[in-house]
Amino acid sequence: MIFLIQKTLIFTIPLLIVAxxxxxxxxxxxxxxxxxxLMIFGAFVGALAALLLRKNPFFxxxxxxxxLLAMLVAAAAGALFSLLLSFSAIRLKADQTIGGTALNMLAPAIALLIIKVFFTKDMLEMERAADTSGTMKDFGFVILHDDLGPIGRIFFDKAYISTFLAAGLFVxxxxxxxxxxxxxxxxSCGExxxxxxSVGIDVIRMRYLGTTISGALAGLGGYIYIATVANGTASGAVAGMGFLALAIMIFGNWKPLGIALGALLFGFLKCLGVIxxxxxxxxHGQDVYILRDxxxxxxxxxLIPYVAVLIVLAFTSGSSRAPKAEGIPYDKGAR
Amino acid sequence: MKNSVPPSQAGVLKNASARSILAALICILGGLVVGFLVLLLLTVFAEDISVAEAFSGIVIVLGGPFSGGSAQDILFQMGNMLFQSTPLILTGLSVALAFNTGLFNIGAAGQYLMGAMGALLVSLSIPTTVVPAAIVWILALLAGTLLGVLWGAIPGFFKARFSVNEVIVCIMTNWIAANIVSWVFKSTGDRFINVAETKVNFIRKTASNGVATATLGLDKLFAGSYMDISLFIAILIAVVLYVILNRTTFGYELKACGYNKFASRYAGMNEQRNIILSMALAGGLAACGAAFWCLNGAQDFKWDTYLTLPADGFNGIPVALLASNNPIGVIFSAIFLKHITVGGSNLAAQTSFNEYVSPLIIAVIIYFSSFSKLIKDLLLRRMTKAQHATPAQPADPPPAAGPDKGAADEDAKTKEE
Structure with missing residues (x-):
């Protein structure tokens, strides 16, 4: 049971942050x-940063x-990359869906191009590295405390600091x-x-702010995903997690609490498929493996998480509260 | 009044096609320039790559199959490029059709997988000793297409019935399809999986059951490549789709729903039906592309696909966008994209760079094309304002769609050179 909750948390955090x-x-x-x-780009840059930092035994x-540093770099990379989207969408009033699609294609292409030129393989692994005493150490950021009792273990055993960071950021x-x-x-700029x-708010600035925060969070989420779920491997793909996060956002009705609930639900369903x-x-004192049996x-x-998204969306679409002005380029003269 | 319309419209038409050509060319040029800059940048950071290699690199990419080496190699690569364009043309048509109805079909990948599954199941389970191979081929094509129609109808239904954003539903159905396909082939075991060869990740080739698309000697003509007649069927489908969209009531209704679904409902059209039909047809097109690919007879289909989606499904999006959603333009933009892709693999074979340059260039082209439409609109607005200063005569949508055809057509041709 503790194992299940721990695993659910690990899958939930990237979904939560990206949603x-x-x-x-x-x-x-x-x-x-x-x-x-954005996740792919953040994951790639974050992994690259971690790899380079770990060349120094101190790190x-x-x-x-x-x-922490790699997460910071990943967030910065995501924010920078998202400027491509905000520039085209806000300054050039481009089609946001097409611009976003272009970024979705661009990120894996850039990541894989660079990885293959410099590492001659199709993925970037955070390899073992020597510490100050010369022993080789795996990457691995787990906090281990198995002496804390059940509740303590859920949060502090086999836990990642990214979990606490993400939870704090979320609040x-x-x-x-x-x-x-x-x-x-x-x-108000989204509505x-x-x-x-008309009341003096700089719409363009606010939209840049929103998209940049979005990019930073998505980049961070991407790095957390590869560091905690995908064994520290940046491979130019995040298994559709970004799109699942998008669905969770809609499921959560564009509200933080709903998103948290959705992320927990789909984090649980997603981890169920793995474990x-x-x-x-x-x-009666015996461990029964129900699902395996x-x-x-x-x-x-x-399949379950994806089917669940469809069912939930079919039932909740009536009460959907999407921001009214989303996707519409800002036109000062429009009424 | 009547007399003043044709000349002024002809002027707009002429300029609109010129604008489209210009915009698409700028996008392509922009993509190539950025691709080149990235190569240059890489030479700065990678010590073992010289600056000269960046120059030859971009030439190799642009050359496509022509940078393949000997005449024989060029013919061979050309044949494969044309064959591989077939599924891409059809996924491009799929995305373009949905765009015409105002829908974003990002689910072509899932529809593609369902089509592949349908075609493979039928073509491998009906023994050609009982039923003639040609009939099996047709049945398999139909089965694949039909599965795709059903799969595409799901996002259409969700959109029409529950007004759920089709993008989300498409993405969910993509992953559902990927898992279903893996599940079906896993559970049928070695009935379909190629266990004879050491790699067991693939389904048996349909040629093992004697089912293969007719080649009419095209494979020989192109130096033993996979080329068959499916490309010509795809081109025919594109022409038919063009006629449906531009010359029939049904096509007009689809486009009207894309422009304004409330207005089309007010005009007495069944917009829910049109949305579902449009997505179902789009699904059928993407699936048909997959069926053509599998039924070639010599292709491996990776069945354990639950973690990856076929690239041709997503590449239908850039194909459609580059062609301004014009079915005829799709033919050329699909071939152009494959041209660049073949160039990318030649680049990987001949230099220290790798094949990921091609998707990078394609992505940048799409990025630019996301606002090229805007520039076109601005130009159009300025021009119509100047021309119709006295009679306020807006150019109506259907004729305006005409020039796009010529434009996409033209720019695709220029790309080919």
Whole structure:
């Protein structure tokens, strides 16, 4: 049971952060279909940074510091990359879906081109490296405390600092968008930019802000994904997690709490597909592996999250509250 | 009044096609320039690559199959390029058709997989000793296409019935299809999986059951490549689609729903039906492309595909965009994209760079094309304002779609050179 919750958390965190990224862009009025590409780019740059840092033994010793720095670099990379989207969408009033699609294609192409030229392979692994005493060490940022009792173990055993960082960011950013002046202004630009402009809000600036925060979060989420879920390998793909995050954002009705709920639900379903054979329930003192004994193929469990998204969307679409002005380029003269 | 319309419209038409050509050319040029700059940048950071290699690199990419080496190699690569263009033309048509109805079909990858599964299941399970191979071929093509129609109808249904964004549904159906296809082939075991060869990730080739697309000697003509007649069927489909979209009531209704679904409902059109039909047809087209690819007879289909989606499915999007969603233009833009892709693999074989330059160039072209439409619109607005200063006569949509054809057609030709 503890194992299941730990695993669910690991899958939930990247989905949560990236869905929040989608929310920030769309609440400011820009459709960010490029979440997947931003994740890929952030993951690639973050992995590259970690790899280069770990050439210095000091950073192999201080694993957690390296992890934090790599996350920071990934977020910066995501923010920079998202400027491509915001520039075309805001300044040039381009089609946001097409621009986002272009970014989704561009990110893996850049990542793989560079990886293959410099590392002559199709993926970038955060390899073993020597620490100050000369022993080889794996990358690995897990916090281990198995002496804390069940509740403590859920959060502090086999845990990643990225989990705490992401949870903290989530709280801060949720408060920011609802309780601060800037947050209110940002939201107003996604609903009715002309009305916002009429009271002196700089719509263009707000939209740049929303998309850049979005890019930073998506880049961060991408790096967290490869560092915690995908064994530290940047391969120019994140298995469609960016698109799943987009669906979670819609499921969560463009609101932080809904997104958190959706991320937990789909994090759970997603991790079920990976670890279903290892889940056991003690009955009469014996561990019974219910799901494994059902003998359903792995594909069945893989299908569940996607089918669930469809069912949920079919039922909730009536109450959907998408930002009214999302996807529409801001035109000062329009009414 | 009547007399004043044709000349002024002809003027707009002429300029519109000129604008389209110019915009597409700028996008392509932009993509190539950025690709070249990236290569140059790489030479700065990688010590073992010289600057001269960046220059020869971009020439190799641009050359496509022509940078393949000997005349025999060039013919061989050319034949394969043309054959591989077939599924891409059809996924491009799929995306273009949906775009014409205002829908973004990002689900062509899933529809493609379903089509491949349908075609493979039928072509490998009906023994050609009982049923003539030609009939099996037709049945397999139909089965694949039909599965794609059903698969494409799902996002259409969700959009029409629940007004759920089709992008999300398409992406979900992509991954569902990927898992279903893997599941089906896994559970049928070695009935379909090629266990004879050491690699067991692939389905048996349809030629093992005697089913293969007619080649009419084209494969020989192109130095033993995979070339068959499917390219010509795809071109025919594109022409038919062009006629449907521009010369029939049904096509007009589809486009009207794309322009404004509320107005078309007000005009008495069944916009829900049109949305579902458009997506179903789009699904059928993408699936048909997959069926052509599988039924070639000599192709490997990787069945364990639950973690990856076929690239041809997604590349239908750039193909359609580059062709301004014009079916005839799609033929040329698909061949152009494959041309660049073949150039990319030649680049990987001949220099220290690798094949990922091609998707990079294509992505940049799409990035530029996302705002090239805007420049076109601005030019158009300025021109119509100047021309119709006295009679306010807006150019209506259907004739305006005409020039796009010529434009995409033209620019594709220029690319070919």
């Amino acid at each position: 929040l990224a989608g929310m920030y862009a769309e609440r400011s009025g820009i459709i960010n279909i490029a979440l997947d590409g 192999v010793d201080h694993n957690q510091l390296t992890f 801060v950013l949720s408060i920011f968008i609802y309780k601060t002046k800037t947050g209110l202004r940002l939201r 009715h930019p002309q009305a916002a402009a 279903y054979a290892q889940i056991s329930i003690p009955i 059902l003998d359903l193929p792995m594909y069945f469990y893989n």
